[in-house]
Amino acid sequence: MSERVVPPAARQRRRPTKQGVVLSEELIVETALRLIEEHGADALSVRRLGRSLGADPSSLYRYFRHTDDLMLAIADELIGHTLRTWRPTGDWRADLRDLGLRMHAGALAHPRAAVLSSYRVTGRAYEIQAVExxxxxxxxxxFPDAEAVRIYHAFVDQALAHGALDSATRAMPKAAQEAEAAVWRSTYARLPADTHxxxxxTARHLVADxxxxSYPTALDLLLSAAAARLEEIRSPAGVPYRPSKPSPEEAVRR
Structure with a gap:
């Protein structure tokens, strides 16, 4: 796609495509996600998308300025998939664990798209909702504000990194996945104790694990560290921590 820009008010297509569907941003993103999982990054072309939608490729410019704009929408939709299934309980540690596992599962459900989008910052609605x-x-x-941001940063980057790593493995051919897993049995499990x-x-544990x-383990370690830090904040000298409302000046600085 090029850098053409169509004003938002002019983007909605009212006439059905050749396949009898009315184009929308949601339909284009859904179709692009499917094509990425089938064909990889090459799916993000105006011609291929237009053909799959039964639409004139130029009509896609009514919704996205270029392929990178579409990629950001895809990344944001992956976040939306997770948020729409997550329900907080009020237990911060349990809620973040559940959210992290859902983020990871969402990446594995769309492995090729996750690899392409995990490092992007979209600035779109679902990402903003997730940050908030x-x-x-x-x-x-x-958690004080600075600590909250540091833990948020580590939590999100950990989930995205593991999602991309495991998605890259998931996107490999099945035979390649099995061959790599076999290396732990055929090479590491046979190394002699006198040299290694x-x-x-630990060979039998390496083969099994x-x-x-490793994401569930890494997530639990992160949350355990965060919980320990919260205890330090709450009782630095044995006194229970009681968060107080910021002054008007502090609220402005925040």
């Missing part, structure tokens, strides 16, 4: 929601969970739990004592001692995602 996660920061709210952390601030309501009692630590690998030899390494083919699986």
């Amino acid at each position: 929601t996660i920061l709210g969970v952390l601030r309501d739990a009692g 004592p630590h690998i030899a001692a 390494m083919p699986r995602s």
Whole structure:
């Protein structure tokens, strides 16, 4: 796509396409997601999208200025998939664990799209909602603002990084996945104890654990560290922490 820009008011197409559907941003994103999973990044072309939608390729400019604009919409929709299924309970640690696992599962459901979009900042509605929601969970739990941002940053980057890593593995051909998993049995499990004592001692655990995602373990470690930090904040000298409302001057600075 080029840098053509169509004013928002002129974007809505009222006439059905050749396939009898009315174009919308949601339909284009949904179609692009499907094509990416089938064909990879090459799916993001005006011609291929137009053909799949039964529409003149130029009509896509009514909704997206170029392919990168569409990629940002796809990244935002992946976030939306997660948010629409998540229900907070009020327990900050349980809620973040559930959200993180849902983010990871969402990436694995669309592995090729996740690899392409995990490092993008969209500035769109679902991403903004996610940032607001996660920061709210952390601030309501009692984390000061600076700590809340640091933990938010680590939490999101961890989920996105593991999602992209595991999605890249998921997108590999099945035979390649099996061959890599077999290396732990065929190579590491056979290393002698006299030259590699630590690998030899833990070989059966490596064989069992390494083919699986480490994300649940990494997430639990992060949340445990955050919980320990919260305890330090609440009782730095044995006194229970009581968050207070900021002064008007502090509220402005925040």
